[in-house]
Amino acid sequence: MSLHFEVVITCFLRDDTPDTVLNAVRWHLGLIADRPAGLDADEHMCPMLLPDPDSRLPGGDVASLRRQSRDRAAGAEFGWGLLSRNYWLDDEMGELATILDLLAPHVEEPGYGGFFREEFDGKPTVLTFRNGTRGATN
Template sequence: MSERYEVVVTCFLREDTPSHVLEALRWHLGASAARPGGLEEEAHPYPFLEPDPGSPLPGGDYGVLRGEDHHAWGLFSRTCRHEDDLGQLNALLGLLEPYVAEPGYGGHVRAATADPSQPGAAPSLLTFADGAYVLAPAA
């Protein structure tokens, strides 16, 4: 049986985030039907952050990109993804990392059906720092 994962991505984006990155995020969130020009289909085959109305996650999937008072843009997404889809997460994070406004916590990936009392059930944490990201098992 294949595994499904809860994928959470959250960050503030700087004011100078290029319009093509914002367009790509809107497409990934399902807010725009047309694939933005210049977005490689091989790296971004479908909208990765688009909420699934039939999600098995408690409370369902959710995703939003909105203007903020503190920074120019705020991104939050929580989706349930098949293990085969997780390779696309790297392409998405590569798109975001140069424009993240604040270093630190950027989300997590965890097995959606994991029993939290079992060894290895801890999520992998996503952090942003110095224009890069790290996705590593929680300590």
């Protein structure tokens, strides 16, 4: 029997994030149908952040990428707000590193980037971004 996980990714990508990265994110979210040119099909086999309309998560899956105004005092007028909440099988969890590695170099603010947890586990593993890399802590 497979384990199931709630996977949440939430961060701001810099406004100057390359279109190639934004299109890869859009494809993973199901916002565009075709795999972007140049996205390695062996590494990005299928859209991993695509919301499932029959998700078992309370409230369902969520997928959003939008350009948002930001805190001007911090020096960023705009950024790309990303929010994804999905229900993953344990066999898919290896793909999480691929998604986080795609995002990490473009994350605007270091720190919290979401979490994952086994569906019956009350303690999540927190995802973090710092200096263009990713991390996870229990």
